[in-house]
Amino acid sequence: MLSSAAAPFLRHIERCRNVTLPAGRIPLLHDGLSIGLVDPACLGWLAAPAEMGLLEIGDGHITLPDGQGLSQISHMLAEQERYVPFHEWFDVRSPDGTIIGQIDRALIPVFGVEASGVHMNGLVQKKTGLHLWVARRSPQKRLDPGKLDHLVAGGMSSGLTPEETLVKEAGEEASIPTALARHASHASTLHYAMTRPEGLRRDRLYCYDLMLPEDFVPQANDGEVESFHLMPVGNVFQLVRDTDDFKFNVNLVLLDLFLRLGMFDKQDSLILAETLHG
Known part of the structure; x- marks a missing residue:
């Protein structure tokens, strides 16, 4: 059982695992394997793609005959104003990657x-002692405006590896040199x-640590960050424990950091680590 000192951290894990799949959603199949779970409320959106043969709507499932049709479906639904596009493309993968x-x-x-x-x-x-750079998200961000965030964080755009994404986001978000x-x-x-x-989030987060020089000062490049603050790790620990000031998934990555830094006692560490990584 978690101690009263560690118990508040559990809410962040529970918040990010608040659904049992398939959660009433319709399986999206490709080559007989599930690659997604479609919101039934959006089933009407798919009539036009189905008429063009880009999707096959069956009894209790939807089949994607050709994965390359996903980009056509995205363009078609944007033209129909079914959603507001980011104009940022992400790869969709089969279960084997x-x-x-x-x-x-x-x-x-x-x-x-x-x-x-x-x-x-x-x-730093x-x-x-050890300090952590914390960013505050721009109030103009579509998702979680104004929340606290990591110095560098971002989605993995099409064609990029995690490492390439990290270098790209580091330069764009905080002016960190590639080297x-x-x-x-x-x-x-x-x-x-x-x-x-916005719907169902099924996320895989690649978490990195970077030790920065004391004289390094991040500078925002892309307008996604309002400000940066260098904080003692102990203060960040207290913020995660006592508030919901950080963007929802940032709390998980910080909890993982706190565990690796040994900031919990042994019993709490075992329970939290098992819950976080289970």
């Missing part, structure tokens, strides 16, 4: 396909499935 097509990022939660992203802990070792960003080390990979206002 094979890329079968691309989809607009905004449709991912509608079709319930798995998405990947990277999160990086930007760490000072004489007074420095490449020193980031992969620490863990997290998974979760949750329902959100």
